[in-house]
Amino acid sequence: MQGMIQLAVLDPMLYGAARAFDYLGVRGQDMLDRIGEGIIEYGLSEGYFEKANDPHQFVGNVVKFFIQNGYMSNVTVSQSGDTLDIAMWNWRFLPLLRKLRNRNSYLLTCPVCIANNAITKSVGGVSERISENVTSDGTYSMKVKIVPGTTNTQSTVVFAHPADLTKNKIKSQLNESVGLAAFETVAYGLACGFEYLGAQAQLILDNIGTEMLEFMREESNLELPDDIEGSLETLSTFMASKGLADNISVKHSPNRVDVVFTNYHYLPVLKRSLTKGRSLVSCPFTLTARAAVRNKGLRVGDMKWQIGTNDARLAMTTLDTDHQQFDESAVSKIMGHA
Amino acid sequence: MCAEAYQRISETLRDFDKPIVLTLIDPMRYQEATVDILNYFTKKLPRGIYVTLNKPFNVLMKTFEKAGVPAESLFFVDGITNVPALEEGKDHACLGSGVGLSNLCIGISKAVNMFEGEKFLLLDSLSTLLIYNDPKSVSKFAHLLTEKMRRWNTSGSLLTVEMNAEKDVVSQLAPFCDKVVKI
Numbered sequence: 001m002q003g004m005i006q007l008a009v010l011d012p013m014l015y016g017a018a019r020a021f022d023y024l025g026v027r028g029q030d031m032l033d034r035i036g037e038g039i040i041e042y043g044l045s046e047g048y049f050e051k052a053n054d055p056h057q058f059v060g061n062v063v064k065f066f067i068q069n070g071y072m073s074n075v076t077v078s079q080s081g082d083t084l085d086i087a088m089w090n091w092r093f094l095p096l097l098r099k100l101r102n103r104n105s106y107l108l109t110c111p112v113c114i115a116n117n118a119i120t121k122s123v124g125g126v127s128e129r130i131s132e133n134v135t136s137d138g139t140y141s142m143k144v145k146i147v148p149g150t151t152n153t154q155s156t157v158v159f160a161h162p163a164d165l166t167k168n169k170i171k172s173q174l175n176e177s178v179g180l181a182a183f184e185t186v187a188y189g190l191a192c193g194f195e196y197l198g199a200q201a202q203l204i205l206d207n208i209g210t211e212m213l214e215f216m217r218e219e220s221n222l223e224l225p226d227d228i229e230g231s232l233e234t235l236s237t238f239m240a241s242k243g244l245a246d247n248i249s250v251k252h253s254p255n256r257v258d259v260v261f262t263n264y265h266y267l268p269v270l271k272r273s274l275t276k277g278r279s280l281v282s283c284p285f286t287l288t289a290r291a292a293v294r295n296k297g298l299r300v301g302d303m304k305w306q307i308g309t310n311d312a313r314l315a316m317t318t319l320d321t322d323h324q325q326f327d328e329s330a331v332s333k334i335m336g337h338a
Numbered sequence: 339m340c341a342e343a344y345q346r347i348s349e350t351l352r353d354f355d356k357p358i359v360l361t362l363i364d365p366m367r368y369q370e371a372t373v374d375i376l377n378y379f380t381k382k383l384p385r386g387i388y389v390t391l392n393k394p395f396n397v398l399m400k401t402f403e404k405a406g407v408p409a410e411s412l413f414f415v416d417g418i419t420n421v422p423a424l425e426e427g428k429d430h431a432c433l434g435s436g437v438g439l440s441n442l443c444i445g446i447s448k449a450v451n452m453f454e455g456e457k458f459l460l461l462d463s464l465s466t467l468l469i470y471n472d473p474k475s476v477s478k479f480a481h482l483l484t485e486k487m488r489r490w491n492t493s494g495s496l497l498t499v500e501m502n503a504e505k506d507v508v509s510q511l512a513p514f515c516d517k518v519v520k521i
Contacts, residue, residue: 023502030366151366197368198392199418200465200499204365207502299470301436319470326439326475328482334440335447335486 004070004177005243005265008220009284011096011174013186014109016211016287018100020204021107028107029152031194031204033121036114038189042272043115048181055123059116066112069179083130087141094140095172098165099219106158111186121150131161134168174219177243180265187269190282201280209291212284224292228252228318231292232259239285248285257289259314267312274305286314293318343367343374343521350519351378356493358484360515362508365499371521372462373405375495380408383493385457387449389442391417391466395430415449417442417466436470439479446483450490459487459494464507477510484514495519 017035021028040062043049049065052058056079063075073090093110100107108114120127126149132142142159149156190208194201216222222238224231229252236248236259246263261267266283273281281287281303290300301317351357363371379386390398395414402409414430417437433445450459461483467476480496487494496515498508512518 020502024365024500027364027366194365197365197499198466199469200392200463202469203465203499203501206469297472299472301470321472321475324438324471324475326471326478328478331440331443332482332486335443335482 003180003243003265005180005183006175006177007092008174008216008242009239009244010178010183010186011219012212012215013190013208013282013284013287014093014111015096015099015215016208017190018105018107018109019103019211019214020207022105026106026152026154026157029117029157032107032109033114033117033152034193035109035186035189036111036116036118038192039111039115039185040118041192042185042188042269045272046181046184046268048185055119055125058119062115062119063112066182069182070176071112071178071182082146084127084144084146085141086144087139089139091138091140092173092176092178094134094138095170097140098170099215101162101165108157111182111189114189115185120146124148124150126150126152126156128155129157129159132159132163134163134165134170136168138168138170172219180243183265184269187266187282187284188272191269191273191280192276192278195278195280199279205280205282205287206290206294209287209289210294212288213291213295216288224295228257228293228296228298231296232257232289235285235288235292239288244283244285255318255320257293257314257316257318259285259289259316261285261312261314263310264312267307267310270305270312271307274307286316289316297322343371344377346521347375347378347519350517354516356491357516358487358493358514359495360508360511360518361495361497362500362518362520363497364521365501367521368499369401372497373402373407374521375497376402376407376460377405379458379460379493379495380411383456383458384411385453385455386412387415387446387453387457387459387494388412389415389417389446389459389461391437392462394419395432399429413449413452415442415445417445439467439471439475443479443482443486447486450486450492457492459492461494461496464496464498464511465501468507473507473510477507480507480511481514484511 021031044051049061071092072088076087078085125146127144128147130143130145134140194204224234232250236250240248244265245261249260251258293300299319299321301319304315306313395416399409416430416432418435419432420435421432
């Protein structure tokens, strides 16, 4: 494995994505499955796994990649017609699944699952969720049926017989690590999953950032100070200590935030995104930093990157909306003369 | 074209001569819905002003041409393509990325005044404005724009993608529009 990153960085992203689409109900899963498409695209282009014409084989290749990257220790699949019995050992998503269920959130952001959904959809199928179970040792199993369709419905999102996750002792795994390659695929999926919406997709990423902050406060006890400088400093220290970079230094001045990432592990994703002309950035630090800035009543304007071999510099402008109130009557007069 | 969405727009706006519509679009169907709305207006009116804050006008033009929309009848006010200074062309004016609300209003006003006769105006989208502006300012902007559209005797639609962040704006704007259409 190339390198590791703690779930304390990855889990907030997955939680944020699930929560950000809750308002859409089951349709939110279709948006999340787009992240799965990005996971597949990135994994294939980086050679992390190979495409196979047989969708089951293709899913198997993706699963193997996530096992190699420590996202689960083993998976077994037994097939009977269109019905699949899947069991996963040491599935890293399990504590997050319980947290989401406790919030009545049934949307699934497990990277393996959404990548699987994307592959299944690409051949005109969706997985109807029949039942699930969690054993006392934390082994998760589910029964699903592949049915025709390309959009999710209630039965493909919500289990007919969901597991009672309150009965099992599911420990937080935030200090555990997964391979950087797994992190990269998810981050890329987030960056490109909504780009078809154009610039307004940034609002989705900003919502994800807001939910990430909530998760980090609740699960990692990360309290942000009242001032922007302190908030960004706290976030940078947290993200660096959990493996996003060797160091993240932040300098805040009026209307501008300068960030230097040393040995930045989001860099491969950023390079690929920028090369492809994509401007949306899903770096967990920038997502949460933007949310922190917004929480203080400001907005983030331009984000300019300077890319090095292993490092990156970001210049982010901030806009004070209080000082930019729209003067309707003044503009109306100017429009009259335009 | 997604026939269902087109039909819904046509039916909802059947009784209006020059409707000003707030269109709330399912994020999964954004691209198709935009084409449908454009198709509706281009069939009714000979000229259109398309205000794009989401995608560069040249990208949109190709998309619309591919979808069979008569793109030659459109003038684009582009608030996303970065150019050193205001650039104007036969079919577009670039105001630059992250253009302020005031300059956007002026840019729209100039574009509308360029063309005689009946026309429509599409703003794509209010959601994008919320990235750089607070909801209160976006509401004021939209209020002014709808008021001007009535004065200009211009039909059209303000597009917004269905997101949590828009709830306040939508509820504030609904009274200023003839109809809120959810696609």
